Amino acid sequence: MQAAELEGIRRDLAALVGTRNVSVGSSVRALYSRDCWPRTLLWERDGEFRYQPDVVVWPNSTDEVVKIVNYARKTHLPITPYGAGSSVVAGAVPLRAGISLDMKRMRRLLSVDLKSRRASAQVGIVGQRLEDSLQQAGATMGHFPSSIYCSTLGGWIAARGAGQFSSYYGKIEDMVLGLTAVAGTGDVMRVGPERVPGPDLIQILTGSEGTLAVLTEATFIIHPKPTARALRAFRMKSLASGLEVMRRLFRLGLRPHLLRLYDPLDSQIVGDQDKPHETSKPVKSLMASWTSKSLGLALSAPSLLNRAVEMLPPRCLLVISYESDTQAQVEAELQATLDVVRELGGADIGEGPAQRWYKHRHSTGYKQSNVFAGHAWSDTMEVCTTWEKVLPVYDAVRQALRHEAFVMCHFSHAYLEGCSLYFTFVGPAVTAKKGESSYDRAWQQGMRAALSAGATLSHHHGVGSAKARQLPDELGDAGMGMLRSLKAAFDPDSILNPGKLLA
Amino acid sequence: MSAEDPTVIDWSHREEDARFAADSLVNGIVGAGIGEVEVLQLEDGTAASVRPRNADDIAQLVALVTRLHGRAAVTRRIRSGLVALDLSRLNAIAAPEERSSLIRVGAGALVRDVEAKAIQFGLSLGPLLPSSPRKTVGAWLAGPTRGERSVPGGRLETAALALEAILPDGSAYRSREAPRSATGPDLDHVVLGGEGRFGIISAATLRLFPRALVESAAAKPVRSVVEAMSVLRDAARGDSAPAEARWDRSRGLVEARFNGIGSATRARKFGHEHVGGREIIRGHLELAGSWSAWTALSPLRAQAVQLVALHADGAFGAIEFEHAEEADEAASFAQAMGFAVVSPRRLRPSPEVGWSRAGPLFQALAATLDPHGVFRREATDPR
Numbered sequence: 001m002q003a004a005e006l007e008g009i010r011r012d013l014a015a016l017v018g019t020r021n022v023s024v025g026s027s028v029r030a031l032y033s034r035d036c037w038p039r040t041l042l043w044e045r046d047g048e049f050r051y052q053p054d055v056v057v058w059p060n061s062t063d064e065v066v067k068i069v070n071y072a073r074k075t076h077l078p079i080t081p082y083g084a085g086s087s088v089v090a091g092a093v094p095l096r097a098g099i100s101l102d103m104k105r106m107r108r109l110l111s112v113d114l115k116s117r118r119a120s121a122q123v124g125i126v127g128q129r130l131e132d133s134l135q136q137a138g139a140t141m142g143h144f145p146s147s148i149y150c151s152t153l154g155g156w157i158a159a160r161g162a163g164q165f166s167s168y169y170g171k172i173e174d175m176v177l178g179l180t181a182v183a184g185t186g187d188v189m190r191v192g193p194e195r196v197p198g199p200d201l202i203q204i205l206t207g208s209e210g211t212l213a214v215l216t217e218a219t220f221i222i223h224p225k226p227t228a229r230a231l232r233a234f235r236m237k238s239l240a241s242g243l244e245v246m247r248r249l250f251r252l253g254l255r256p257h258l259l260r261l262y263d264p265l266d267s268q269i270v271g272d273q274d275k276p277h278e279t280s281k282p283v284k285s286l287m288a289s290w291t292s293k294s295l296g297l298a299l300s301a302p303s304l305l306n307r308a309v310e311m312l313p314p315r316c317l318l319v320i321s322y323e324s325d326t327q328a329q330v331e332a333e334l335q336a337t338l339d340v341v342r343e344l345g346g347a348d349i350g351e352g353p354a355q356r357w358y359k360h361r362h363s364t365g366y367k368q369s370n371v372f373a374g375h376a377w378s379d380t381m382e383v384c385t386t387w388e389k390v391l392p393v394y395d396a397v398r399q400a401l402r403h404e405a406f407v408m409c410h411f412s413h414a415y416l417e418g419c420s421l422y423f424t425f426v427g428p429a430v431t432a433k434k435g436e437s438s439y440d441r442a443w444q445q446g447m448r449a450a451l452s453a454g455a456t457l458s459h460h461h462g463v464g465s466a467k468a469r470q471l472p473d474e475l476g477d478a479g480m481g482m483l484r485s486l487k488a489a490f491d492p493d494s495i496l497n498p499g500k501l502l503a
Numbered sequence: 504m505s506a507e508d509p510t511v512i513d514w515s516h517r518e519e520d521a522r523f524a525a526d527s528l529v530n531g532i533v534g535a536g537i538g539e540v541e542v543l544q545l546e547d548g549t550a551a552s553v554r555p556r557n558a559d560d561i562a563q564l565v566a567l568v569t570r571l572h573g574r575a576a577v578t579r580r581i582r583s584g585l586v587a588l589d590l591s592r593l594n595a596i597a598a599p600e601e602r603s604s605l606i607r608v609g610a611g612a613l614v615r616d617v618e619a620k621a622i623q624f625g626l627s628l629g630p631l632l633p634s635s636p637r638k639t640v641g642a643w644l645a646g647p648t649r650g651e652r653s654v655p656g657g658r659l660e661t662a663a664l665a666l667e668a669i670l671p672d673g674s675a676y677r678s679r680e681a682p683r684s685a686t687g688p689d690l691d692h693v694v695l696g697g698e699g700r701f702g703i704i705s706a707a708t709l710r711l712f713p714r715a716l717v718e719s720a721a722a723k724p725v726r727s728v729v730e731a732m733s734v735l736r737d738a739a740r741g742d743s744a745p746a747e748a749r750w751d752r753s754r755g756l757v758e759a760r761f762n763g764i765g766s767a768t769r770a771r772k773f774g775h776e777h778v779g780g781r782e783i784i785r786g787h788l789e790l791a792g793s794w795s796a797w798t799a800l801s802p803l804r805a806q807a808v809q810l811v812a813l814h815a816d817g818a819f820g821a822i823e824f825e826h827a828e829e830a831d832e833a834a835s836f837a838q839a840m841g842f843a844v845v846s847p848r849r850l851r852p853s854p855e856v857g858w859s860r861a862g863p864l865f866q867a868l869a870a871t872l873d874p875h876g877v878f879r880r881e882a883t884d885p886r
Contacts, residue, residue, distance in 0.1 A: 160685035162685075168656050170654075174656070194793060195792065204689070207688045208688045251713050252713075328765075388600060388603055416604050416712070454680070455679075459681075463686055471686060476677060478674035479676055482670065483690065489868040489870070490868075492867075
């Protein structure tokens with residue numbers, strides 16, 4: 001786009017939202033060309049900013065969002081809603097340029113009513129600020145994604161996100177009671193918090209990834225801040241016995257806040273001993289190379305590494321916590337857990353690993369770039385399935401990826417019916433081109449294997465652009481037809497987040 | 504039906520044309536030989552009631568009705584110009600998948616038969632409103648409760664883990680059997696609670712709960728229904744909501760049942776020990792509402808109230824009156840108080856009333872999801 005044209009757009013938008021809320025500056029546009037999709041990190045490592053928006057706009061109100069949407073309809077400029085940029089599936093990358101709509105100036109906490117268990121906020125509020133404000137009022141949202149410092153309420157809702165305590169509090173779609181959103185038609189929708197007959201439009205907007213409407217405000221369930229907590233870690237003899245503990249706890253009616261089982265390799269990396277430095281030597285040396293260039297070389301034959309991993313002891317680490325309003329309650333729940341663990345041959349290894357997990361639970365976020373500096377790429381794939389299919393999905397994905405990447409997995413976000421499998425895989429990227437092709441192959445093979453074994457493509461990261469081509473394999477023709485019908489009704493001009501969900 | 508669409512003939516402006524259209528529709532259905540067809544001669548034309556054998560039959564029927572510019576609905580109330588689908592043959596109930604606490608059922612199966620099968624395996628659908636067991640699974644899921652029950656964490660969750668539904672174009676939508684997913688909007692919710700407006704549910708995979716191993720009941724004297732509802736609201740917003748509860752004017756008691764580890768402690772916190780029976784009330788009126796609505800219940804002159812699906816934001820409940828006729832008047836009051844009527848069906852407003860609150864987009868949604876209006880409702884349709 002020519003400079004004069006850009007300046008015209010800037011002036012038009014400044015007239016709608018004020019000069020200080022619009023930028024066409026080159027550094028700003030470069031900043032908004034990426035989110036946490038690892039492929040954008042590969043490009044960024046090599047100094048490439050592939051998908052830059054034409055303009056970045058920071059609205060302050062729902063009315064301003066309406067004005068911007070109407071302007072975009074008139075000018076055919078696409079809008080990519082942007083929270084804090086932590087999408088790992090390119091949900092916030094402006095694939096077709098246009099307007100990056102950064103919602104972070106809509107960050108007011110509108111109401112907190114602990115008595116009625118409801119709070120409302122503008123969706124641009126960053127997660128940790130929201131939780132801090134709620135905690136000051138004696139409340140918690142119960143939504144603690146590892147990205148809590150670099151994600152927003154709106155991003156959580158748009159992507160159907162999950163927090164680390166979802167086994168108790170549920171995912172974001174379980175928490176949202178009401179939404180205000182601006183459709184691609186410029187219409188303002190207000191749904192909830194009171195229940196109305198008919199399809200639940202909240203569940204249609206939640207997970208719509210900015211393709212149907214721009215979310216502006218949300219009302220959600222809050223809880224009294226728990227005052228008691230019991231933590232424990234266990235060493236299970238095998239992955240199967242660890243999964244069986246998780247399943248049986250839910251069958252007993254228990255709902256741990258934290259429930260996390262690591263596969264043998266992930267257990268070694270996390271450290272399944274009471275002290276972290278007791279991690280085994282081969283794994284320590286691999287971790288030492290994590291940020292060095294030798295990592296890329298070591299990963300040039302991932303199948304060898306994966307075979308070596310199979311020689312590891314099969315033991316698995318399980319960490320668990322219960323929270324409640326009384327110590328007696330959490331102790332009773334922990335005692336019931338101990339009984340199940342013992343029955344399945346597990347050993348109580350104390351609080352250490354669970355305490356360490358609490359300490360480092362938000363230390364991921366933007367930090368994944370370290371591996372990229374080591375001539376490698378890394379990514380995560382979180383799928384979900386029912387209990388009887390968990391191990392088959394685990395085996396199928398590892399088998400599919402064994403020649404492309406070094407694979408580990410943990411199991412969390414449990415339900416009575418099943419759980420999420422969170423694969424972390426690391427592959428070689430000695431050059432950007434080779435890295436990209438290895439990355440794409442790994443993803444395609446991993447997703448195909450997960451779908452064939454019966455899992456859903458995503459538990460909480462969303463689809464974005466990264467998984468959009470595989471979405472028809474999950475939803476089928478009829479599901480994709482419904483999605484297209486929703487798009488046609490809510491965003492007939494296709495201006496909202498093009499290239500996401502519907503590739 | 505769009506006036507601008509040249510391929511669509513508007514039959515409805517003249518009575519004889521409407522009769523002709525209805526006859527043509529029925530002839531088309533009979534000729535196609537899909538499922539078991541019963542033809543009925545009504546005063547204003549011919550009607551067909553069809554019993555499909557499976558989802559494929561429904562898909563073929565819907566596609567045919569769309570081509571013939573007719574309307575189809577799952578209903579037992581026959582009406583000229585409407586193909587009434589009776590899903591009673593889609594009543595298969597498979598043995599539960601015990602490891603995952605799931606059961607796969609046809610939409611025509613009765614909820615009480617599903618529950619009976621689940622109980623054989625130590626599982627249950629959980630406490631339900633009194634009218635729910637009499638419904639088919641399809642009607643339960645497409646109705647105002649969307650098949651929701653309460654789960655720990657103070658929230659609601661639909662029993663439908665996955666669905667199969669026939670869409671207005673005759674295509675079969677099937678969602679994946681996963682406890683949660685982040686693959687776009689939850690498309691199940693286009694049909695859940697949708698009263699058949701955007702799709703006909705043909706099968707479902709339902710979540711079951713393990714039957715409670717530990718259960719404790721407690722009771723507390725209260726002076727009024729408002730006090731009873733306030734007590735239950737506070738209990739539901741605590742660490743663990745009661746699984747079900749009941750208030751009875753004659754006894755002046757509110758009772759609550761708690762399940763699971765720690766239930767005895769919760770019951771003690773709630774009130775004194777209670778060993779009363781589990782009799783189900785005569786639910787003359789069933790409602791879904793938030794606690795602000797339940798705690799303002801006094802104008803309805805209820806004799807007894809039974810609550811299920813208690814969660815942080817509200818509950819579903821059945822209300823018993825001294826005289827059944829009071830339900831009609833009470834339903835209007837209840838809706839003004841913010842309740843959604845669940846049962847009886849005749850007192851429920853059309854779903855369009857609720858959707859219209861979301862603004863003009865509902866019309867656009869109806870036009871894109873059901874462009875030929877095969878599942879549309881007419882103002883005169885009996886409910």
